[in-house]
Amino acid sequence: MIGNGFMGAAHSQGWRTAPRFFDLPVDPQMTVMVGRDPDKNAALAQKWGWAEASQDFDAVLARDDIDIVDIVTPGHLHCDMAIAALEAGKHVICEKPLANTVDEARRMADAAASAADRGVLAMVGFTYRRVPAASFARDLVARGAVGQVRQVRAQYLQDWLSDPEAPLTWRMDKSKAGSGALGDIGAHAVDLAQFITGLSLTEVSGVMETFVKERPVLAQGQGLSGSAGTERGPVTVDDYAAFSGRFDSGAMGSFEATRFATGRKNALRVEVAGDKGAVLFDLEDMNAVQYYDATAPGTEQGFTRIYVTEADHPYMEAWWPPGHMLGYEHGFSHQVKDFVEALASGSQPTPSFADGYQVQRVLGAVERSANDGSAWTATE
C-alpha cells in the first residue's frame, strides 16, 4: 500500500478484515506500506498491521512477492504511480478520483487497458458503491423497480469548510487536489448516480464558486487543530459546485457538491425517480434504502425504509443478524473481497480505470462549463 493518510487506515482495515468474514479465493498478505516520512510511516505500518515499511516505491515495485499495489496517495501522484505499477505487472487499486486531470485519467485508462491484455488488472476505489444499501439501490433499479428513470437528484453535502477560519490544507490547493468540492466529493455523487441508475452523463451545465477566498496558513509542523498564525493563503479550488446533467437515456440529473452545507456532515444522497417508483440512498442513513413503489395500491403508496441488513442483501450474509448496522469502513472490506475475487477469476474488477476516466471526463466537463458561463458541455 502506498500512502498513509486517513485513507490508508481505511484500506488497511479492509485488507485485514475481509478474510475474516468472507471466504476469499486467496489470502491477501499485508506485506509492505510505502510512505515518505520514515518515522511516521514505520509507526503507522506497525499500527495498521503491515509486515514492513518502506520509503522506496520503485524497490517495492521490483519485488516478486508483491502482487497488488494499493494507491492511497493524493490525486496528483496517482497517474505516475499507477502506470508504473501496472507496467511492473502489479494489479492496482487506486483511490478516487482516478487523477487530477482528464488527461492523466485517460493515460491511466489506456495503461490499464494495455495491462489487462497481459492479465494485469486495475480498479478505482469508489467504495460507496459497496455500501450494501447503495448496491441494493442499484439492484432495485436494475430489476425495473423504478421503471424508466426520469430524474436523478445527487448531492454530496459536507460542512467542514463552513468556518472561514478553518486552515488551508492541500485539499484547497489546486495544484495538489485538482479541484475542491467537485473532485473530492462531487466525484462520488457522479459515480454513485451513474452506478445506481446504470446510466451515463453525456452533457452538463455547471457552476463553481469559492466562498472563502483566503484561509489561515498552518505554520510548519502545526497539526490541523493547531492555532493558526496570522498568515493567509489563497484557496484555489471550488467550495461549491452545482450542475445539471443529461443522461444518455434522456433523463435529467441535478447535482450539488459542497463543503459549506452547514450541519450536513457526510450527506451523499442519490434519489432516482422513474415512472414506476423511486429510490433514495443517503450515506447519513447508510444502512437503509428508501423505496417508493408507484405500482402499489394508491392508498398504500409511500416511501418504504428498508434496512439493508438481511442476509439476502448484498454483502450482508458475511456479517451480523438483521438490524445490526455496518459502518463506514465496511465498504473497504467489500472492495477487497470484490477485487480479490476478480483477480482470482481473471475478470475485470469494477469500477475500472475506464470507469474512473469517464467520471473524470464528467468532472472536467463541469469545470469547462463553469468557466464558459454554464454552457452545456459534452462529457466526451
Add this chain to the structure above:
Amino acid sequence: MIGNGFMGAAHSQGWRTAPRFFDLPVDPQMTVMVGRDPDKNAALAQKWGWAEASQDFDAVLARDDIDIVDIVTPGHLHCDMAIAALEAGKHVICEKPLANTVDEARRMADAAASAADRGVLAMVGFTYRRVPAASFARDLVARGAVGQVRQVRAQYLQDWLSDPEAPLTWRMDKSKAGSGALGDIGAHAVDLAQFITGLSLTEVSGVMETFVKERPVLAQGQGLSGSAGTERGPVTVDDYAAFSGRFDSGAMGSFEATRFATGRKNALRVEVAGDKGAVLFDLEDMNAVQYYDATAPGTEQGFTRIYVTEADHPYMEAWWPPGHMLGYEHGFSHQVKDFVEALASGSQPTPSFADGYQVQRVLGAVERSANDGSAWTATE
C-alpha cells in the same frame, strides 16, 4: 353548545366548517352557546359564530329549535348535563372522558340506551379516531393487513407539567378532573388502541405516580401565564400512568400516559404488531401512517410512510390535493359529519356512550390496580 374553553373553539370550528366541505344531509345551525360567565360567554359566542349566548342551560334545553346539545364542559359536569339533555329529547355529543367516575359513565350509558329507544342519539367525542390516518390504520388492521394482532404499544406523551413551577389548575384537582394523565390523555390512548385494533381490554395491571406534589396557586384573576404567588397547593391527580393490558383476543398491550415526557408535545402513538405486519400512528406526524408488510419479499420489507392525503383515504376527498396536510381541528369537522349523518339516517353514531363507558371501566380498572399494588384487575 355548553362550555367555552379551548374545546369550545375546536367544536365551533367543526360545526362551522363541516358543511363547507362535506355534503351533509342537513345543515346544522349554530344557535346558542351556554356558559357561566355572561361577558366572556357572550364575547366568545360572537367570536366563534354562535347566534346567541345564554347562561341558562335548562332554558336552552326547553327550546324547540334546539335538536343537538354539544357538551364541552369539564368532566365532572358531563353526567348531569348529558342525562338532562337526553331526557329533554336532544341528541348529545359529549366530550371525552365521558365522565369522571365509572359510576357516572354507567349512568350515562344507561341513559343513552334508553334515549336511543326513543330515537334520541348520543356520541362521545374521541375525535382522534377521525384523524384520517387513524381511521386508515383501523382500516388496514380490519382488512387483515397486520394479520393476528399480538402486541400493542400505546402512548400519549406530553410535557407541559414537566416544569415544577407550572401552576395548579383544575386539571390537577381530582375533584374536578377525576384523574390526571390517565383520564385526560390516557383515555385517548385506550380508545385509539381499541379502535384501531378492534379489540377490547379485559384486564390491566397499572401504576400511577405524581412527580410534583405541590404547585403554585394562581391568585384570583391571574391567567395561566401570570406570575404565580408564593402559595402552593396539592396536586391530587397522577402525573404519570403506565399499565399492561390483556385484550380479549389474548394480545398484550403496553400503555403509558404522561405529562412529563420532556420534549414530547402531543405524542399519541399507537403501534400494532401482528403476525403479518404492523401499523404505527403518531399524532405528532398526523398525516401519515407507517405500515410494515411482513408478507412482502424479504429484502424489500420496511416501514412504509403512507401520506394519508389521497382522495381515497378516509374523509380526504372533501379536502385538498394529495400531500396537502390537515391539522388538529379537522377531526372536529369529521366528527360533525359523522354525527349528523348518523342522526339523519337514525343509526347509532360511534363511539357511543357505551363505548365511552367501556373506556371509563378500563381507566377505573387501572386506577384500582394501581391502588392495589398493580394487581391484575378486570375491566368489567
Add this chain to the structure above:
Amino acid sequence: MIGNGFMGAAHSQGWRTAPRFFDLPVDPQMTVMVGRDPDKNAALAQKWGWAEASQDFDAVLARDDIDIVDIVTPGHLHCDMAIAALEAGKHVICEKPLANTVDEARRMADAAASAADRGVLAMVGFTYRRVPAASFARDLVARGAVGQVRQVRAQYLQDWLSDPEAPLTWRMDKSKAGSGALGDIGAHAVDLAQFITGLSLTEVSGVMETFVKERPVLAQGQGLSGSAGTERGPVTVDDYAAFSGRFDSGAMGSFEATRFATGRKNALRVEVAGDKGAVLFDLEDMNAVQYYDATAPGTEQGFTRIYVTEADHPYMEAWWPPGHMLGYEHGFSHQVKDFVEALASGSQPTPSFADGYQVQRVLGAVERSANDGSAWTATE
C-alpha cells in the same frame, strides 16, 4: 371572490375562519362569488358560504358594498381583472403567480403602485410564507441565527404527472398556464427562498425539460378521473425546471421544480446554510423547522427539530396548545389576517405586486436562460 376552483375553497375557508380565531380590526363579509358557469358557481357559493353568486365581474366591481376583490382565477386572467379592480378602487388579493408573463406582471405592479397612491392596496398570494414554520425560519435568519447566508437549496417536488397517462389539463397548456412546473410550483420555491433569506436573486442559469410530450385529452364533460379516450394532445409546458441562482449578497442558490419526483407529494423545501447555522423548512413536515446552530458546543451540534406550535411562534397564539398541528389551509386565514390588518392601518401588505413582479422576473430569466443554453441571465 373571483374564481371557484380549489383555490376558491381555500380562500373561502380563510375568509370564514380568520375572524373566528384572530381579533381583526374589521369584520370581513363574504358578499359575492363570481364565476362563469352559473349553476356550478351558485352551488359552490352557497356551499362555501358566500351570500350571493354572480357571473358579472364588471357589475360586482361597480358595487359600493364591495371593498376587497380576491382573484383566484387561472393566471392568464389575473392581469386584466386585477387592474380593473384596482382602478375601480377595490383592494386586491391576487393568487400567485401574479401573471403568466413578465410584461403582465409589470403592468400589474405599475397599476398597484398607482393605486397605492390613492390608498388602494394590493397583495399577491404566496400563502406558504404564512405557514408559521416558514415565518419562523425567516425570523431565525433575520435575527442572525444562521449568520451570513452562503447557500440556499430550494425544491418544490411533486409527482402527479409522473404517470404518463395522466390527462392533459389547462395546467399543461402554455397559453393558459404560462409555464409548467416553473410557474406553478417553482414560483413558490423562489418566493419562499427569497422571503426566508431576505435576499434577492440577481441572475440565474436554468434548464427546463418536458418528459412526457403528449397526454390523453379528456373528452368533453369528463372529470379528471374519467377514463381518457385515445386522443392525445401536446404538453406545451415544462415538466421539470432546475436552475442555479446568484443572490444579491453573493450567496448561491440551487433550485428545482418538478411534477415528476415520484413519491414526493408536496415537498416544498428551503434549506439555508450560513456561517453560523442552517435552517430547513419542508412543507411535508409543515409544523416544524429544522435549525442547526453552528455556534453551539461542538459535541452538541445537530439539527434541532422545532415544533412551531408554541404560543410565541408566528400566528400560533390564536390556535391550539403546543403540539397541536396546523394544516394546509391555515395559511389562508393568516393571509386574511395580515391583509385586513394592513388595510385597516393603511400600510402596504406583503408580498406586494412589486414582490410578485420580481418573482415573475426571476421565472422569466430562468425561461430565457433555458432557451439560451443555460447562459447566465439577469433577473432585471
Add this chain to the structure above:
Amino acid sequence: MIGNGFMGAAHSQGWRTAPRFFDLPVDPQMTVMVGRDPDKNAALAQKWGWAEASQDFDAVLARDDIDIVDIVTPGHLHCDMAIAALEAGKHVICEKPLANTVDEARRMADAAASAADRGVLAMVGFTYRRVPAASFARDLVARGAVGQVRQVRAQYLQDWLSDPEAPLTWRMDKSKAGSGALGDIGAHAVDLAQFITGLSLTEVSGVMETFVKERPVLAQGQGLSGSAGTERGPVTVDDYAAFSGRFDSGAMGSFEATRFATGRKNALRVEVAGDKGAVLFDLEDMNAVQYYDATAPGTEQGFTRIYVTEADHPYMEAWWPPGHMLGYEHGFSHQVKDFVEALASGSQPTPSFADGYQVQRVLGAVERSANDGSAWTATE
C-alpha cells in the same frame, strides 16, 4: 476465547481491530480459541485469526501464556467457566447475561470480588454501553443536561420470532437460555437504562407472555434456514416481557422486551426525561443521540439530532472524520480498549460482575413479579 458462535466473530473482530486504531498499553495476542466441535472450531479459529484451536478448556486455563479468558458461550455455561478462569488467575470478559440465574450470578460476583483482591479482574460484556452515542448520552445526563431524571422509557424490540414457523432453537429453551426476550435483550435495556441515567432499579412490576407456544423442531444437522419437519416442541421462555420499575431516586421506568415487534429489527431505545431536558438513544440510529434542552429559549426548543461522530465524542478520535458512521461491531473494539486499559492500570473494568449480578437481580425480580400477578418486587 471460549465459544465460537456469532458473538465469537464479534469479539474476535474487537480483539483484532482495537490495537489498529487505539494506542493500547499492551498488545493483546489472539492465542487460542476453544470450542467443542473440533473441525468447526479449527476452521473458525483460522478464519477469525486465532493462532490455535483447542477443545480443552482446562488445558487452556493451565497455560502460562494466557492472561485473559473471553467467554462467549451460551449463558448456562458462564458460571462454571468464569469462576474456573478467575481461580486460575486469568482476567475474564464474560458475555451478558452474566448467568442464567440470580444464584449463579451471585456466585460469579463473589468470585470476581475475591479475584480482584488478588489483582485478577472481571468484566461483563454489555457492549452497547460502548456505542459512542450511548456513552455520550450517559455523559449528557451525568453533566446535568436533563436535570433530575423523572422518567425512563426503555425498549428492546426485535421481530425475528414473529413468524410462528420460525424453528425452535436453544434460545427458546429455558434450561439453556434461562429466559427469552427478558434475558436475551431485556438485559440490555435494563443495563443501558441504568448506565445512561446512573440510577438503579429498586423494585419492579412485570408481566411475561409466550405468544407462540410450540415451534417446529429442526431435524439433526438442519441449519436455521432448513425446512423444518412436522415435529413441534414447546417454547419454554417468554416471547414478551414488560415491566414498570422504580429507580432509587424515585424516577419511574417503563420497560419492554419483545421479539414479536413486527418490523423492529434491533430497536434498543432508551429515552430519559428530566426537568431540564431529555435524551434518546436508539440502536437503529446508533450514530446519533437526540437531545432536548428544556432550558433553551421557548421558541427554539426541540430534539436536536446530534451525530456522535466528532473527534471529541467518546471513542471517536480513533476513527474517521465527522459524519462517517460506525457499526455494530465497533463496540467490541471499544470493549477491548477499555478492558485492556483497566488491566494495565490495575483498576476495575466496568461493568463489573457485580454490575452484571445487579442486572440479573432486576431480571429475576421481573420474573418473580410476573409469576406473582405483577406484584411489586424488590430487586434485592
